[in-house]
Amino acid sequence: MSWQGRLADLGSLPRNNSLVGTGHIDKAAIISVAGDSVWAATSGFTVSPDEMKNLVSVLSGNSAAVDKAHADGIHIGGDRYVVARIEDRSIYGRQGRNGICVAKTKQAIIIAHHGEAQVAGNATQTTEALADYLIKAGY
Template sequence: MSWQAYVDSSLVGSGHVDKAAIVSAAGDSTWAATSGFTVKPEELKAIVAILAGAGEGPAVNKALAEGVHIEGQRFVAFNIADRHIYGRHGRTGIIIVKTGQAILVAHYGEQHQAGNSTQTVEALADYLITAGY
């Protein structure tokens, strides 16, 4: 399956995510994304630093204090662990999950249930990890 198919079918196609991207774990390239969904290079750099902190450190503290930015929008980071970042902005949110070689960045809208969205993204991450990615 192509990376774009994972975005289109497994994430957006699930009905629990409205836009998503899969980027390299280094944050230096986008492998696939929903049309019009662009995570800026400086946003990816911050995400990589947060995830490298394994739930603690200066990047994590900054994210907890200042939020995580995706497409220029600030999301309040409310859960940061060794492989994921969850954030909210009003009734919308982001789920960011790292696998061995990729980072999944997903956005859910007001009509979505955060728990279902999270489960969808985490399940794809688990699958990619077992597949060696």
């Protein structure tokens, strides 16, 4: 399975193996855990190099980056999201009725966006389930 396939709407994948295919996520990207490359992205969803580096800093527990994220928010795709919470491997943010869920695995960072038509809790559960699956698979 390709990284792009993890994002695509592919009916043959189990529900927890495809983000957009679940209907809980409208766009997503998978980047390297180093924040130096995009492995897959849905059409029109672009994460800049600076945005990737910032996510890596926050997820690595850099206290200055975490404090800045809480104060100023997280930028993804050029949009600012107010940080709702930061956990060990995850960041959750809101922009009005839209939101993001970012989950780190051993080798990748999953960035999932949900629109106002989707339920934030379902988007979070879907993203975290894919992260768990990738971790169990060695990624």
